[in-house]
Amino acid sequence: xxxxxxxxxxxxxxxxxxxxxxxxxxxxxxxxxxxxxxxxxxxxxxxxxxxxxxxxxxxxxxxxxxxxxxxxxxxxxxxxxxxxxxxxxxxxxxxxxxxxxxxxxxxxxxxxxxxxxxxxxxxxxxxxxxxxxxxxxxxxxxxxxxxxxxxxxxxxxxxxxxxxxxxxxxxxxxxxxxxxxxxxxxxxxxxxxxxxxxxxxxxxxxxxxxxxxxxxxxxxxxxxxxxxx
Amino acid sequence: xxxxxxxxxxxxxxxxxxxxxxxxxxxxxxxxxxxxxxxxxxxxxxxxxxxxxxxxxxxxxxxxxxxxxxxxxxxxxxxxxxxxxxxxxxxxxxxxxxxxxxxxxxxxxxxxxxxxxxxxxxxxxxxxxxxxxxxxxxxxxxxxxxxxxxxxxxxxxxxxxxxxxxxxxxxxxxxxxxxxxxxxxxxxxxxxxxxxxxxxxxxxxxxxxxxxxxxxxxxxxxxxxxxxxxxxxxxxxxxxxxxxxxxxxxxxxxxxxxxxx
Numbered sequence: 289x290x291x292x293x294x295x296x297x298x299x300x301x302x303x304x305x306x307x308x309x310x311x312x313x314x315x316x317x318x319x320x321x322x323x324x325x326x327x328x329x330x331x332x333x334x335x336x337x338x339x340x341x342x343x344x345x346x347x348x349x350x351x352x353x354x355x356x357x358x359x360x361x362x363x364x365x366x367x368x369x370x371x372x373x374x375x376x377x378x379x380x381x382x383x384x385x386x387x388x389x390x391x392x393x394x395x396x397x398x399x400x401x402x403x404x405x406x407x408x409x410x411x412x413x414x415x416x417x418x419x420x421x422x423x424x425x426x427x428x429x430x431x432x433x434x435x436x437x438x439x440x441x442x443x444x445x446x447x448x449x450x451x452x453x454x455x456x457x458x459x460x461x462x463x464x465x466x467x468x469x470x471x472x473x474x475x476x477x478x479x480x481x482x483x484x485x486x487x488x489x490x491x492x493x494x495x496x497x498x499x500x501x502x503x504x505x506x507x508x509x510x511x512x513x514x515x516x517x
Numbered sequence: 518x519x520x521x522x523x524x525x526x527x528x529x530x531x532x533x534x535x536x537x538x539x540x541x542x543x544x545x546x547x548x549x550x551x552x553x554x555x556x557x558x559x560x561x562x563x564x565x566x567x568x569x570x571x572x573x574x575x576x577x578x579x580x581x582x583x584x585x586x587x588x589x590x591x592x593x594x595x596x597x598x599x600x601x602x603x604x605x606x607x608x609x610x611x612x613x614x615x616x617x618x619x620x621x622x623x624x625x626x627x628x629x630x631x632x633x634x635x636x637x638x639x640x641x642x643x644x645x646x647x648x649x650x651x652x653x654x655x656x657x658x659x660x661x662x663x664x665x666x667x668x669x670x671x672x673x674x675x676x677x678x679x680x681x682x683x684x685x686x687x688x689x690x691x692x693x694x695x696x697x698x699x700x701x702x703x704x705x706x707x708x709x710x711x712x713x714x715x716x717x718x719x720x721x722x723x724x725x726x727x728x729x730x731x732x733x734x735x736x737x738x739x740x741x742x743x744x745x746x747x748x749x750x751x752x753x754x755x756x757x758x759x760x761x762x763x764x765x766x767x768x769x770x771x772x773x774x775x776x777x778x
Contacts, residue, residue, distance in 0.1 A: 327770060331771070332583070332588060332766070333588055333766070333769065333770060334770060364771045366553075366554060476581035478588065479769050480771075482552060482555065482768065482769060483566065483768075484546045484547070485543060485592050486576075486579065486592040487581050496595065
């Protein structure tokens with residue numbers, strides 16, 4: 289892996305959401321949940337990018353991204369880095385939960401499913417951006433009544449919202465000790481995984497893990513256990 | 518820059534580091550490891566992350582808050598503690614292609630001899646950097662330094678905003694050279710609440726220049742750091758009289774520093 293050059297190819301709206309298309313070689317495109325570091329000339333810190341879809345010349349990212357980025361802005365890129373989503377082959381009922389302002393970081397998972405027979409439900413309060421036809425969408429408030437249905441959860445949240453996630457899953461965990469799922473924990477990663485600076489730390493099971501190095505996708509039960517300690 | 522040396526000859530120790538450029542504590546982990554972002558073999562030495570006597574967990578509220586010209590960081594200096602670090606990294610230190618300088622996070626004088634004694638005699642180590650707490654009294658800082666005197670050359674990292682104060686009391690001791698910890702400050706977070714932490718970024722460079730001049734005036738050698746984001750700034754600092762330069766957040770910025778040293 290090495291620094292490569294890319295650029296902002298387009299910025300536009302898709303179903304009401306601002307997105308940017310990052311032009312880069314195919315091998316630099318992060319898998320769903322993985323991240324890529326990007327910096328324009330003069331940037332003080334690198335920006336962490338997650339993909340919201342791929343295109344022929346690169347990949348899409350959801351806002352927010354630096355306001356200074358415009359179509360044509362040259363970027364230094366490094367990655368892909370980290371552990372992304374790895375859905376088991378035996379998933380039948382997938383619940384995707386987007387706890388932020390977009391569901392677009394989860395939608396690439398739909399294309400990655402090995403079986404076309406998987407039932408998929410998206411819980412999100414974000415605008416439904418270009419949902420595939422076989423994905424049902426509900427507001428996140430409906431999730432509590434549907435937590436028994438999925439056999440796998442794929443979640444996109446921030447470090448700051450993990451407490452809310454824990455509260456949501458408290459009842460489910462008591463009823464379903466075999467709970468399966470993965471959670472993308474987005475947070476600042478100022479040291480890019482180089483410095484073990486600890487800003488992106490979270491408890492997984494009984495130990496501290498770094499989102500930049502050990503994640504940013506973690507097994508859901510481990511994260512929930514860590515939150516209860 | 519290979520012909521330049523970081524020379525400890527003003528202290529009682531015999532040590533030279535070339536080139537006189539290294540990473541700052543907390544920027545690259547506990548031991549050099551192969552990375553395509555940072556070419557370790559171009560640095561003169563490797564400074565570890567801060568290591569405390571006992572394990573430290575991350576701060577409850579961890580912060581990375583940008584501000585114009587830089588960013589504020591608050592992490593609580595999490596680390597597994599000296600014993601665990603030694604157990605995990607001692608082999609890598611001894612095999613390191615460049616000299617390793619453990620950074621010790623010191624809280625009380627009594628801990629210092631115990632911490633230093635655990636490091637002395639280990640392969641690959643060529644010095645110790647002592648992290649002086651930001652609220653430390655100068656008299657206590659002297660006690661900490663004297664307690665650390667042993668086989669290994671000492672670098673004493675003092676708060677940048679109090680560098681002149683510490684330089685005045687340590688000058689003439691011939692015990693150590695100084696380095697500069699990132700200054701601490703307060704910025705507003707996204708909710709408009711004040712948050713406090715260490716400051717990084719190009720906006721810090723003028724403060725670093727002031728601190729370095731104060732230290733140089735006192736006659737104690739100083740390894741400069743703070744806000745270095747351009748190669749020319751390294752040369753400026755050395756020309757001003759710094760005996761070396763530590764790079765901090767620039768190492769995380771994707772800027773290619775390989776050609777700088």
